[in-house]
Amino acid sequence: MMDIAVCGAFADEQVARLREGAGDIPVRLMEAESDCDSAIVFGNPEPGKVAANPNLRWLQLESVGFGEYAGLDWKRGHGETLITNLAGFFADPVAESALAGILALYRGIDRLVLLQAGKQWLGDPLRTHLRVLRGARVVLFGYGAINRRLAELLAPFGCAITPITRDGIAGLDKALAEADLVVCTAPATPATSGLFDAVRLANLPPGAIFCNFGRGSILEEDALADALERGRLGGAVIDVTRDEPLPAGHRFWTCPNIILTQHSGGGTTDELDRKIGVFLANLACFRAGTPLEGIVDFSRGY
Amino acid sequence: MMDIAVCGAFADEQVARLREGAGDIPVRLMEAESDCDSAIVFGNPEPGKVAANPNLRWLQLESVGFGEYAGLDWKRGHGETLITNLAGFFADPVAESALAGILALYRGIDRLVLLQAGKQWLGDPLRTHLRVLRGARVVLFGYGAINRRLAELLAPFGCAITPITRDGIAGLDKALAEADLVVCTAPATPATSGLFDAVRLANLPPGAIFCNFGRGSILEEDALADALERGRLGGAVIDVTRDEPLPAGHRFWTCPNIILTQHSGGGTTDELDRKIGVFLANLACFRAGTPLEGIVDFSRGY
Numbered sequence: 368m369m370d371i372a373v374c375g376a377f378a379d380e381q382v383a384r385l386r387e388g389a390g391d392i393p394v395r396l397m398e399a400e401s402d403c404d405s406a407i408v409f410g411n412p413e414p415g416k417v418a419a420n421p422n423l424r425w426l427q428l429e430s431v432g433f434g435e436y437a438g439l440d441w442k443r444g445h446g447e448t449l450i451t452n453l454a455g456f457f458a459d460p461v462a463e464s465a466l467a468g469i470l471a472l473y474r475g476i477d478r479l480v481l482l483q484a485g486k487q488w489l490g491d492p493l494r495t496h497l498r499v500l501r502g503a504r505v506v507l508f509g510y511g512a513i514n515r516r517l518a519e520l521l522a523p524f525g526c527a528i529t530p531i532t533r534d535g536i537a538g539l540d541k542a543l544a545e546a547d548l549v550v551c552t553a554p555a556t557p558a559t560s561g562l563f564d565a566v567r568l569a570n571l572p573p574g575a576i577f578c579n580f581g582r583g584s585i586l587e588e589d590a591l592a593d594a595l596e597r598g599r600l601g602g603a604v605i606d607v608t609r610d611e612p613l614p615a616g617h618r619f620w621t622c623p624n625i626i627l628t629q630h631s632g633g634g635t636t637d638e639l640d641r642k643i644g645v646f647l648a649n650l651a652c653f654r655a656g657t658p659l660e661g662i663v664d665f666s667r668g669y
Numbered sequence: 670m671m672d673i674a675v676c677g678a679f680a681d682e683q684v685a686r687l688r689e690g691a692g693d694i695p696v697r698l699m700e701a702e703s704d705c706d707s708a709i710v711f712g713n714p715e716p717g718k719v720a721a722n723p724n725l726r727w728l729q730l731e732s733v734g735f736g737e738y739a740g741l742d743w744k745r746g747h748g749e750t751l752i753t754n755l756a757g758f759f760a761d762p763v764a765e766s767a768l769a770g771i772l773a774l775y776r777g778i779d780r781l782v783l784l785q786a787g788k789q790w791l792g793d794p795l796r797t798h799l800r801v802l803r804g805a806r807v808v809l810f811g812y813g814a815i816n817r818r819l820a821e822l823l824a825p826f827g828c829a830i831t832p833i834t835r836d837g838i839a840g841l842d843k844a845l846a847e848a849d850l851v852v853c854t855a856p857a858t859p860a861t862s863g864l865f866d867a868v869r870l871a872n873l874p875p876g877a878i879f880c881n882f883g884r885g886s887i888l889e890e891d892a893l894a895d896a897l898e899r900g901r902l903g904g905a906v907i908d909v910t911r912d913e914p915l916p917a918g919h920r921f922w923t924c925p926n927i928i929l930t931q932h933s934g935g936g937t938t939d940e941l942d943r944k945i946g947v948f949l950a951n952l953a954c955f956r957a958g959t960p961l962e963g964i965v966d967f968s969r970g971y
Contacts, residue, residue, distance in 0.1 A: 459801050459803050460776075460799065460801050463772060463775065463776055463801050463802055463803070464776045464799075466772060467769070467772035467773055467775070467776040467778050468776075468778060470765060470768060470769035470772060470773075471769055471772075471773055471778050471782075473765065473769070474762075474765055474766045474769040474770075474930075474933075474934075475930075475933060476769050476770060476773050476778060476779070476782075476928065476930070477778070477782045479928065479929065479930055479931060479933070480773075480778075480779045480782040480783060480928065481782060481783075481786060482931070483922065483928070483929050484783060484786070486917065486922045486923075488913075488914035488915055488931060489931060490913065490914055490931050490932060490933070491932070491933075491936075493931060493933040493936060494933050494935065494936020494937070494940060495936060495937075495938055495940065495941075496936075496938065497762065497766075497933060497936040497937055497938065498937060498938055499761050499762050499765050499937055500765055501761050501765070519825045520825050520826070522824075522825055523821045523822050523824055523825065524822070611790075611792065612790035612792055613790055615788065620785065620788045621788075626778065626781065626782065626785070627781065627785050628776075628777075628778070628781055629781060629784070629790060629791060629792050629795060630792055630793070631776075631777060631781070631792070631793075631795040631796050631799060632776075633796065634793075634795060634796020634797060634798075634799040635796070635797075635799055635800060635801055636797055636798065636799065636800055638796060638797065639797075
């Protein structure tokens, strides 16, 4: 008898919705670190528990990233096992958070918030420090759902946009040399690890803004901290870091002109409800034998 | 002999540019409070000095607002005197500042900046407090250059936009009752004075966001402070206030979820250079006897 294990901080009404959607298939709650022998799992349990599940036929992750699960030998242990992720799910909120951070730097919102906290009126002298995003030259490194959505949001700003895909990394350095703004949303792969190092950041024009909404491993963090402290770069918006939470002594806490969004970029009030919606839609496909959305291709690494 | 008086904090190279652009017409620098008998004036001198200028033929203001000058009896004293303002000049920066403030509230940038100042990592619990702007119902009160530009910037967000012009104020209350976001850019006129009072703000749905980039007189500030402190409204972005600088004891300093942009919305690094460009372009028209840009119509009040 097939059953479904769901792993997450679901409210009662969300469990009820899952049970209603599952119909005659029993739904049980599991902890991330629990043993599990369910054929269908929704959530991100510990990878070891996933690997040890003899009955698993389909794992619906509640994330886009699946690096923790990539080491499991799926082909051998689970010949027919499917893994689906939430590719594209976070495009709207992350693209909006990226634009929010970028516009905050251009229009001084970060500085204004701190002035306000100190009940300090600066007024007119602020004005000459502000820039407009209109017409900026933008490099979008990684061109999946998030940066494609960001390109849509940037369209009315009349920016000159250069998307760089994984096949176009050879053109990255030339593009960076003429960029006012770089937004990384690329996944963590061997090709992107440490890609934005001191040499590559030095290739950006003075005053450029660097944003990372991909993975922390893409960036050499000390190199960015150096460039911000020296004033060579104009600012940074950083959603992802190598260690999260950011360690207490990390230089990013005190760098000038950096906005740390604390890996909140994908968040929305209805995030978990929307994830349940994706799972239930895929469940209907699974039962009908039709293709699921978001099937992970481990060979691509993302 | 006609001459030009320029009033502003011009750098040497800006004065040189003005002189080069003026050709054979002498350019002299004036203080705002100085007597002036020049035929052409660029800048915002004291209104009394403008009224007392017997030779004035054209005043190019360096602002959009001209309320201080509206009381002068132009028709009687200066039958042929033209006044031009910078209508449309600030559309890009103000629309970008408005969107920056709005996205900051939707995506938690204000809160993140304060967390960062305290070196505090909150991370995941932030996510469920964040909203997306996509699909929001937006009322644009005042539909001149700034809100038209904002409507362009909002286009890819798929917002339902209701513009309210001065002829459409009768429809304001109905529109407010269904608005997630209101952005005011209307000028200070008798019709807009105190328009956003407690009754009208109470008409907004719970959690709505109110923005004022028009004039401080449009808003009853205590009513907004009440609504924010009670949590009835979701936030506010306020560029203009009745008193600027904002007085030390003003409630806005400590209201929750308010972003004060300190009348910086129109600012850019090249603001004064661009203003000089507008003046010189109008000067060419003035000398050629062709129509100037931005001629003020006192009968409309803006």
